[in-house]
Amino acid sequence: MAIIDASARIMETPPTGNDMAFNHGILCQVGLPRAKVDGSHFLRQSGDAWMSVQAGLLDEGKGPVQQPVPYGALPRLALAWVSTYAVRHKTAEIPIGESAAEFLRMMGKDNQGARYNTLRTQMHALAACRLQMGFKGRTWSAQPVEQFDAWISDKESDQRPLWPGTLRLSDSFYNILMESPVPLDNRALDALSGSALALDIYCWLAHRLHRIEGRPITLHWRSLRDQFGQEYQGKNPDKDFKDAFRVQLEKVLMVYPDAKVKQVNGGLLLMPSRPPVPYKG
Structure with missing residues (x-):
């Protein structure tokens, strides 16, 4: 499975050369x-x-x-x-x-x-x-x-x-x-390329986690849906979004192994983490 192979490569070898990508x-x-x-x-x-x-x-x-x-x-x-x-x-x-x-x-x-x-x-x-x-x-x-x-x-x-x-x-x-370009691991982008939601979660965590200083931050599902889930408009949009987000988050964490993210009651706990690609300087 591509996501498993990418996870193994990312954990074994730091990103270099063409592995490095950037986003706005x-x-x-x-x-x-x-x-x-x-x-x-x-x-x-x-x-x-x-x-x-x-x-x-x-x-x-x-x-x-x-x-x-x-x-x-x-x-x-x-x-x-x-x-x-x-x-x-x-x-x-x-x-x-x-x-x-x-x-x-x-x-x-x-x-x-x-x-x-x-x-x-x-x-x-x-x-x-x-x-x-x-x-x-x-x-x-x-x-x-x-x-x-x-x-x-x-x-x-x-x-x-x-x-x-x-x-x-x-x-x-x-x-x-x-x-201020945001460094990303191109191997992770390739592995997540089948899901726009997974790409969004990965880029967000790559930009956000290393900026956390001090205590971890709790984000509730409602605020996460405001950020990521306005496309979910069915009979039970909150549950539909939460289910979809959890599936894609699991994939993202496989290719961003340094990401310290924990599911807690009512949302996610974000902890200070190293970025997927170290910032120069």
Whole structure:
């Protein structure tokens, strides 16, 4: 099982080289939607942090096309890959290939043809969307992507595209990313790539646990659902969220073995922990 193999590798060998990935600090606190959004707007709030996602337009070769709000695991993985490239190379201009198939290979995900169309749809949505992010009285308004060369075809072909296949991050998104990128273990991201909720929990703990000073912190299920579970709207949303969160948390703790998190009556106990990748300095 991939999660077990990844857990063993992570426990045996510290992350080095390509094992290291990076993500935007605010995106580690409030994630993109995990399920398809009805309409063109999504809002998520967690304590003092919040994020609004507004769907936009993208030229797909024949004029403007209305895009959906990006959602699911693939936009998260793509943003982490793009952010990692930006941090490593200190550049806002990112090569993304000339097709979704090529970008999947660049992300290290070969032979996943069934995901080409999904990745194309979600990357186009991500490139077109407008984000607003806020924290304690300060608001950032930006599109993460300033310029995007659309993948005109779902599949590889002999026809050369008009543009070279690049993505340019907006200055505001890039500057905040470079100020304090959150280090992650790419082996963990790969192992959790089948669940947007697991990716969100992992990024959140990687950002949060090492910042705890002094006494442990108790988070109740209600506040956790406010942060992670607004997608759960069935007959018993609290129970549905709690059940789903527990399953994914167990997987996350397998690939973040230094995370000191304990389930207690009414919620979770978070204790000071080492980050999955040590911060330099």
